[in-house]
Amino acid sequence: MGIFRRSPGTPSPNAAIARFWEWWPEARERLDDNVPEAIAEQISAHVEAMHPDLEWEIGPGPSLTVSGGGVGELRGIAERWFRAAPDDGWQYRPARTADPAMLEGKLQLEDHEFDLSYVRMGLRADARRARVDITAYHPDFLFVPEETQLALTYRVLDWALGEDDVARWTGDVTVVTEEPMDALPPSMLSAVVEQVAAPFGDPAWLTGEGRTPLGHAARVAVRFPLHRQDHPLCDLYVAVALPYANANPDRLPVEPSASALRDFEKSIEAMGERVLLAAHESGDGRRVFHLYVDPESGAVAELDQLAAGWSEGRAKVSSQPDPAWEVLEPYQP
Known part of the structure; x- marks a missing residue:
């Protein structure tokens, strides 16, 4: 799409x-x-x-x-x-809710009626990605095209979890014409998802190191897990780039710039649900904050003001519509 x-x-x-x-x-x-x-x-x-x-x-x-x-x-x-x-x-x-009672009924797709009690799913939890990969099977998949197989699978997933949790916690979804080993009925999916989601009640920060295009050290921090459904109004991507005056030989921030950057971050977080700080990266004498913002909340103007008050060099604020959060994809595990 x-x-x-x-x-x-x-x-x-x-x-x-x-x-x-x-x-x-x-x-x-x-x-x-x-x-x-x-x-x-x-x-x-x-x-x-x-x-x-x-x-x-x-x-x-x-x-x-x-x-x-x-x-x-x-x-x-x-x-x-x-x-x-x-x-x-x-x-x-604004999204389909779970309806487990539908999982034992029948579903007509095109000219084929499926008895949903025969649906089975292979479930593989991936703790690193905080996702459950799913292999879906129904004996009638032998008789319908893949498009219909997937349509049935996602309808069942919505009834098992609800549309938002499908987007939050499911990973790769494939369809097969032979029942997977250790397959379970879709009614068990919610219990598996609860186990995967349990450690992530509060998002944490994943950190990593790399190199800038100029070959210097870089540090990246990404909030994880990040779910689009938890911030539905944040359609606008905003990057705030701040130069810092105090750096070590690798051009990474040290005091007092490090404290000034932390204070700036706290000011962003004080703006509440209108602004999501998704990631930040430091290197070559500047830190870039990657944000998603509700464009109708007035938050962009506040970010402009906040950046204008930065004392260690000229800050730059840029933005672009990104309702699918595509800019963030390279930062996801």
């Missing part, structure tokens, strides 16, 4: 979100246990106006889910839609 980039002439999804909620009370009053085709088409049109790759579904409760289907670049749009929802007795969700 292509990366979502909004050109200067492309309307903000916020206008489409506002139009959805202006229109929604009219549709809601006409809904009962079934969704008339005319209303379904109107819902689809309003959701597609926010982004053409968003999905929606109505469930019991009553509830309405607008989802990015686990695609990170769409998570912020779904979250903004959700946060604008009224308090009207309906349940609104």
